[in-house]
Amino acid sequence: MSDVYIVGVDMIKFGRFPEQTVPQLGAKAALMALDDAGLTIQDMQALYCGNLGQASGMVGQRILQQIGQTGIPVVNCANACATGATAFREGWMSIKAGLYDLVLAVGVEQMGRGLLGGGAPAQGIPSEGLLGSGTMPSVFAEAGLEHSSKYGTTFEQFAKVSVKNHHHATTNDKAMYQIETPLEDVMNSEMISYPNTKLMCSVNVDGSAAAVLASEKTVKELGLGNRAVKVRASVLTSDPWQERDLVLPDVNTCTRNAAKAAYEMAGVGPDDIDLVELHDCFATAEILHYENLGLCGDGEAGRLIDEGEVALGGRIPVNVSGGLLSKGHPLGATGIANMYEISKHLRGEAGARQVEGARLGMTHVIGLGSACGIHILEKGA
Amino acid sequence: MSDVYIVGVDMIKFGRFPEQTVPQLGAKAALMALDDAGLTIQDMQALYCGNLGQASGMVGQRILQQIGQTGIPVVNCANACATGATAFREGWMSIKAGLYDLVLAVGVEQMGRGLLGGGAPAQGIPSEGLLGSGTMPSVFAEAGLEHSSKYGTTFEQFAKVSVKNHHHATTNDKAMYQIETPLEDVMNSEMISYPNTKLMCSVNVDGSAAAVLASEKTVKELGLGNRAVKVRASVLTSDPWQERDLVLPDVNTCTRNAAKAAYEMAGVGPDDIDLVELHDCFATAEILHYENLGLCGDGEAGRLIDEGEVALGGRIPVNVSGGLLSKGHPLGATGIANMYEISKHLRGEAGARQVEGARLGMTHVIGLGSACGIHILEKGA
Numbered sequence: 013m014s015d016v017y018i019v020g021v022d023m024i025k026f027g028r029f030p031e032q033t034v035p036q037l038g039a040k041a042a043l044m045a046l047d048d049a050g051l052t053i054q055d056m057q058a059l060y061c062g063n064l065g066q067a068s069g070m071v072g073q074r075i076l077q078q079i080g081q082t083g084i085p086v087v088n089c090a091n092a093c094a095t096g097a098t099a100f101r102e103g104w105m106s107i108k109a110g111l112y113d114l115v116l117a118v119g120v121e122q123m124g125r126g127l128l129g130g131g132a133p134a135q136g137i138p139s140e141g142l143l144g145s146g147t148m149p150s151v152f153a154e155a156g157l158e159h160s161s162k163y164g165t166t167f168e169q170f171a172k173v174s175v176k177n178h179h180h181a182t183t184n185d186k187a188m189y190q191i192e193t194p195l196e197d198v199m200n201s202e203m204i205s206y207p208n209t210k211l212m213c214s215v216n217v218d219g220s221a222a223a224v225l226a227s228e229k230t231v232k233e234l235g236l237g238n239r240a241v242k243v244r245a246s247v248l249t250s251d252p253w254q255e256r257d258l259v260l261p262d263v264n265t266c267t268r269n270a271a272k273a274a275y276e277m278a279g280v281g282p283d284d285i286d287l288v289e290l291h292d293c294f295a296t297a298e299i300l301h302y303e304n305l306g307l308c309g310d311g312e313a314g315r316l317i318d319e320g321e322v323a324l325g326g327r328i329p330v331n332v333s334g335g336l337l338s339k340g341h342p343l344g345a346t347g348i349a350n351m352y353e354i355s356k357h358l359r360g361e362a363g364a365r366q367v368e369g370a371r372l373g374m375t376h377v378i379g380l381g382s383a384c385g386i387h388i389l390e391k392g393a
Numbered sequence: 394m395s396d397v398y399i400v401g402v403d404m405i406k407f408g409r410f411p412e413q414t415v416p417q418l419g420a421k422a423a424l425m426a427l428d429d430a431g432l433t434i435q436d437m438q439a440l441y442c443g444n445l446g447q448a449s450g451m452v453g454q455r456i457l458q459q460i461g462q463t464g465i466p467v468v469n470c471a472n473a474c475a476t477g478a479t480a481f482r483e484g485w486m487s488i489k490a491g492l493y494d495l496v497l498a499v500g501v502e503q504m505g506r507g508l509l510g511g512g513a514p515a516q517g518i519p520s521e522g523l524l525g526s527g528t529m530p531s532v533f534a535e536a537g538l539e540h541s542s543k544y545g546t547t548f549e550q551f552a553k554v555s556v557k558n559h560h561h562a563t564t565n566d567k568a569m570y571q572i573e574t575p576l577e578d579v580m581n582s583e584m585i586s587y588p589n590t591k592l593m594c595s596v597n598v599d600g601s602a603a604a605v606l607a608s609e610k611t612v613k614e615l616g617l618g619n620r621a622v623k624v625r626a627s628v629l630t631s632d633p634w635q636e637r638d639l640v641l642p643d644v645n646t647c648t649r650n651a652a653k654a655a656y657e658m659a660g661v662g663p664d665d666i667d668l669v670e671l672h673d674c675f676a677t678a679e680i681l682h683y684e685n686l687g688l689c690g691d692g693e694a695g696r697l698i699d700e701g702e703v704a705l706g707g708r709i710p711v712n713v714s715g716g717l718l719s720k721g722h723p724l725g726a727t728g729i730a731n732m733y734e735i736s737k738h739l740r741g742e743a744g745a746r747q748v749e750g751a752r753l754g755m756t757h758v759i760g761l762g763s764a765c766g767i768h769i770l771e772k773g774a
Binding site for chain 1: 394445455458462466468483487491631632634
C-alpha cells in the first residue's frame with residue numbers, strides 16, 4: 013500500500029456568508045488548496061466532498077461546476093461532525109487502494125442557511141443542538157459535572173479552556189474571532205447549561221476547507237516532498253445512535269476506542285504527539301478529551317489546563333488554531349480545517365502560533381451518537 | 394491489491410411502505426444480505442450506506458441501531474441515482490485498500506416520505522423529476538426524439554422496452570409489479586412527455602438492497618467461494634452539473650466514458666457480457682444506453698429491441714429483473730438492487746428468469762448531471 017500525503021491544504025476565514033452558496037464556499041477552499049499544492053483541478057482524479065446541511069444536494073458536483081467539470085468521480089459524504097474527516101478519509105483510502113494518485117477532499121458548511129434555516133446566529137449559540145434535556149449542551153454539561161464529581165474539576169478549570177482557545181485564536185486570521193476573553197468574562201457570560209457559559213460553546217459559522225492528497229509515487233515525481241505531510245493514521249468509528257431524550261449518551265468511549273486504534277495504526281503513543289486539534293464543541297468536552305486521547309491520565313485534565321501544558325508553549329498544545337470555541341465550527345468543514353492547522357505547524361508555516369519543532373500532530377472530531385474520526389499526521393515525506 | 398467479492402446480497406420486495414422508517418427498510422435488506430452470506434453484523438468491519446432523501450440523517454448509524462451497534466466505521470454516501478452504487482464502490486475500495494476483509498453496503502430509499510414529501514405516488518409517476526421543460530421526463534423525451542430523427546427509431550420501438558421489462562418482472566417476486574403490459578396498453582397509456590407514456594417511466598417505490606463484500610483471503614478462509622461473485626470493474630464518473638432549464642443535458646457521454654473505463658478495468662469487451670441491468674429511468678433511456686454501453690453499434694438500438702436480442706433468451710438480455718420501469722426505482726437502493734440481480738444469475742439462482750450460463754454481468758446507474766456508476770461482475774471465486 014502506498015503511503016498517502018497531504019500536499020496542499022487551505023481553508024477560508026470562517027465567518028458568516030449568507031450571500032454565498034455552499035458550492036461557492038467549497039470552491040473557494042478547493043482552489044486555495046490546489047494553489048497551495050501548485051496543482052489544478054485538471055490534475056485531480058477524484059473529489060470527496062463533505063457537507064451535512066445539503067447532503068442530498070450533490071455539493072461535490074456543484075463545486076466542480078465552479079472550478080472545472082472534468083468528469084472525475086465525486087463522492088458526497090455526510091457523517092455529523094465527522095463529515096469533513098470522513099470525506100478526507102475516503103480520499104485517503106482511494107489512494108491506498110491504488111486507484112488514484114491525486115485526490116481532492118473538500119469540507120464545507122453553511123450553518124445559517126444550511127442547518128439552522130436562515131439568518132446569522134450570534135456568537136456562542138451552540139451549533140450542536142438546541143437547549144434542554146437530552147440536547148448537546150445538556151449532555152456535555154452533565155458529562156462535565158460527572159468529571160467534577162469524580163475528580164474535583166472546577167468551573168474555573170472548564171472556563172480556562174475557553175480563555176486558552178480564544179487567546180490562541182488571536183494570532184489566527186482564519187478564525188472567526190481574534191479576541192481575548194478574560195477568565196472573568198468567560199465565567200460571567202450567559203449560562204447556557206452549567207458549567208458551560210455562552211463563551212464555552214462552539215461558534216456557529218460558515219466555512220470551508222480542502223486538502224489535496226497524493227500517493228508517495230506522485231509526491232516524488234512532482235517534487236512535493238518539501239511540503240508534504242504524511243497521513244500516519246486514519247481512523248473512523250461509529251458511536252451508538254440513540255434517541256437523546258431517553259438515555260444520557262456516553263461522550264467518552266467512542267473517542268477512546270478511536271484513539272487507541274489510531275495510535276496502533278501509526279505505531280506511536282500520546283507522548284510522541286506534538287500538538288492536537290480536538291473537538292472542543294464545549295469547554296467541558298475539551299477537558300474530557302485530554303483524557304480520552306491519552307494526553308494525560310484519568311483525573312489529570314484539570315491540572316493540565318491549570319499548568320498550561322495544553323497552551324501554546326506547553327508540553328502538548330491543544331487547539332492552537334482557536335478550536336471550535338473561537339475559530340468556529342462549520343460542521344462539514346471542521347475535520348479538514350483541523351488538517352490545515354496541523355499541516356501548517358508540521359510545515360513550519362504557522363507564524364506567531366507555531367508549535368516549535370512539531371513533527372507529529374493529531375486531529376480529532378466527534379459527532380456524538382454518530383461518528384468519531386482521528387488522524388495522525390507527520391512532518392515530511 | 395486483493396480481489397473483492399460479493400459473498401452475500403439481497404433486497405426487499407420493492408413497494409410502498411409509508412409505515413416504515415428509512416433505517417428500518419435498510420436494516421431489513423442488511424439482515425437479509427448477511428443471512429445470504431451466512432454471516433452476522435458482528436463479522437462486518439465497516440458499513441457503507443447509500444441514501445439520498447435523508448442524506449444528512451445518519452441513516453447508516455440508525456441501521457446499526459436496528460441490527461447491532463458494533464462501533465464499526467459508518468460512511469453515509471449520496472450521489473443522486475448513483476447513490477447505492479457509490480456506497481457499494483466505497484466499500485469495495487476499502488477492501489482494495491487493505492483496511493478491511495468484510496464490509497457491508499446498504500442502499501435504501503423511501504420515495505414517498507423521503508423525497509416527495511409524503512403519500513404513496515401512483516404507478517408510473519416519474520421518480521426523477523416533475524414534468525415540464527428542462528425536467529427529467531422532457532430531457533429523456535428530447536433525447537429519444539433526437540435518436541428517432543437520427544436513426545429512425547419509432548415510438549413503437551421505445552414502447553417495446555416497457556413491454557419487455559414488464560414481462561421480465563412477471564417472474565421476479567421482488568419487483569413492484571408482476572403484470573404484463575401489452576404493447577397497445579403501453580402506447581395508449583397517458584402521455585407524459587412524447588415519446589414516453591406513463592408506462593414508459595420508472596416506478597416510484599420504496600426499497601432497500603444490501604451486499605456483503607469480502608477480500609479474496611476471507612472468501613477462501615470462510616469457504617464462500619462457491620457462491621462468491623467477483624467485482625471485475627468498479628467505475629464512477631461525474632456528469633457536468635447544470636441548471637436544467639438552461640441547456641438540454643447530454644444524456645450519453647457520461648455513460649460512454651464510464652463504460653469505456655469499466656471495460657478497460659475488467660479487461661473485457663461488450664461481447665463478453667452475458668446480461669446487463671441498466672438505468673431505464675425512461676424507455677427512451679434504455680434505447681440510448683444499448684449504444685452507450687456498446688451492446689450494439691450507434692443506430693442499431695431499434696433493431697436490438699425489435700429482434701428480441703435484449704429480451705430473456707436473446708443475445709444480451711437487459712433488465713431481466715424488470716428494471717426501473719417495472720421493478721421500481723428507489724434511488725439509493727437501485728445500484729445495489731442491480732448487484733443482487735446480476736449476482737443471482739451468476740450464482741445460477743435466478744429461477745424462471747435465469748440467464749443460462751451467465752458468467753459476466755454489468756450494472757449501470759446514472760444520475761443525470763451528477764454521476765454514473767458501472768460495475769462488471771464475474772461468476773465464481
